Amino acid sequence: MCITCGCEPEQQHHGHHxxxxxxxxxxxxxxxxxxxxxxxxxxxxxxxEKNRALFTTKGIFALNLVSSPGSGKTTILERTLKDLRDALRCAVIEGDQQTDNDAVRIAATGVPVKQINTGAGCHLDAHMVGHAMEEFNLDHLDLLFIENVGNLVCPASFDLGENHKVVVLSVTEGEDKPLKYPQMFHAADVMLLNKIDILPHLDFDMEKCKEMARRVSPGIIIFEVSSKTGAGMDAWYGWLADQVKAAPGRRS
Ligand SMILES: Nc1nc2c(ncn2[C@@H]2O[C@H](COP(=O)(O)OP(=O)(O)OP(=O)(O)O)[C@@H](O)[C@H]2O)c(=O)[nH]1
Ligand SMILES: [Mg+2]
Known part of the structure; x- marks a missing residue:
């Protein structure tokens, strides 16, 4: 259990949001x-704010990937890095309670990666990210991905200095998740609806899901993707490339 983000049931008895x-x-x-x-x-x-200032000074575009465990964050990153690493200089910070499994997967793409283990903690915080940034050559970096701990609740409360939170929702999780976990979807500017390759086996209602996401986050940008087959990934890459070009502090 994490005391820092107030996820204990007791907190709710005060009548506070x-x-x-x-x-x-x-x-x-x-x-x-x-x-x-x-x-x-x-x-x-x-x-x-310190992290954000550093990203701006160095012209780095930073994304914070959030989702429940297993929605496909690392798989999306593996494919994205393989497809973009020649065009953009990328780095990854991996957050997990335990293991360096995800960092090992990312390292196999050849992209610099730093694993953070949070132990009992259920989210990354800005201090951990600031510390991890010391591992990278910031003068040779365009795009930073931060994969947060798999958790659809607590990471919503913690600003890491990123430009945007990107929420990954896989179609096996059910279309109602934006309404059940509104803080996370409200905090996110982008949603990747992942695992669309298995839609034929499910009753997932895509339009309903997108409508629910827009109800809690009206301007949310949605990409339907499969990180397994690569379907839909080009639209995501196009958005990434545009955002990197327009990143605050970027000179070229
Ligand atoms: N069919 C299908 N499977 C996928 C897709 N993306 C990921 N998976 C599978 O989903 C499982 C979990 O993927 P990960 O990428 O490890 O998920 P994650 O969100 O990084 O998980 P945590 O870091 O543990 O929270 C793996 O078995 C992947 O192969 C997809 O687009 N389609
Ligand atoms: Mg992962």
């Missing part, structure tokens, strides 16, 4: 769980 304690009008009593959480989130926000 989860994860928005920093906007509560009354100051929380010192030492209370809410006060601790407010401190953690404001400290995180300060460090996220």
């Amino acid at each position: 989860h994860h928005h304690h920093e906007t509560e009008p009354q100051p929380p009593s010192p030492g209370s769980k809410i006060a601790i959480q407010t401190d953690i989130l404001s400290k995180n926000n300060r460090l996220a």
